[in-house]
Amino acid sequence: MIFDRLAPVFLLLGSNVFMTFAxxxxxxxxxxPLTWAIAASWGIALFEYCLMVPANRMGSALYSAPQLKGxxxxxTLLVFAGFSTWYLGAPLKWNHxxxxxxxxxxAWLIFLD
Known part of the structure; x- marks a missing residue:
């Protein structure tokens, strides 16, 4: 079913938004202060884990662990590219x-049989 294949992807997408902000x-x-940055990052990371763990649990029914990681x-790269440009004002260069x-x-190679 398409939902079973896409749900982990959307959960991973959401978790990566939180992770990138954290x-x-x-x-x-x-x-x-650095201590504030650490505390705020840990608080944001809680929401990342609330999406990442279910994504991997659900995804493991269809994908291998290496496929999920790939x-x-x-x-992560797609989210970071947008974040770097939009939030940090640091667009990526050709080498990035x-x-x-x-x-x-x-990652594509990981999905080959």
Whole structure:
């Protein structure tokens, strides 16, 4: 069923939005104390885990663990590319895109039989 195949993808997408804010969102507020950045990141990461764990549980019925990880890496790169440009104001350069493309190729290889 299409829902079974796509639900993990959408959950991974949502979890990666939270993860990206948890890991990199504080870079916009470098004057804030490091302890605040850590506490805020941990709080945001809780929501990431609330989506990531079900994504992997559900996804493991159809995908292998390496396939789930490859999928997650590609989603992470796509979310990060948008986040870096939109939120941090740091658009990616050609070499970043080239490196990301190589990772996408690696993830594609994971799905081959």
């Amino acid at each position: 890991w990199y969102g504080h870079l916009k507020y470098k004057s804030a 999928m997650q890496e590609v989603i 895109w080239a490196g990301f493309a190589l990772i996408v190729v690696a």
